[in-house]
Amino acid sequence: MDNFLELCRRRRSIRNYADRAVEKDKLDRILQCALMSPSGKRMNPWEFYVTDNRALIGRLQSCKQAGATMLKTAPVVVAVALDTSLIDTWQADGAIAAQNILLAAEDEGLGACWCHVYQRDEAEQVVRREMGIPAHLTVLCLISIGYKNEERRQYELEKLNYQKVHFVS
16 A cells, blocks of 8 residues: 555646656556446446647647647647547546546656546537547547656645545444
């Protein structure tokens, strides 16, 4: 548990990346973690669209006026898309897979950040068009991944808001 606790303490949203490619083996391990994510009735409603194409990533940044700035320097972007017809827990399943990506990136020595797309104005249409995502899938989010070009302090356990925890008997 100590290793996982430390991983969670270190994982912060990174919005500025170094000009350095992400190695294929690291990206493969991150995607393996996404594919092992739990899902309702093991329906696996998610699909992952991955790009390292700088021009495409630049176009993806236009999906939102605010909230997509982390894409500007990201060497890799993953779109988490889901088939909503498979199961009614698709949103939770997609969020779990995205969290696996975020934690796996940190474990690989990389940074990552969630960019919310679902029900955000025209964002989903931009992402769908630019990444060739079919109409039967709903885009939940984009995740930027890369080597960190900023430092964020890890969470301090003594400063966590323990008032949000309620023990019930």
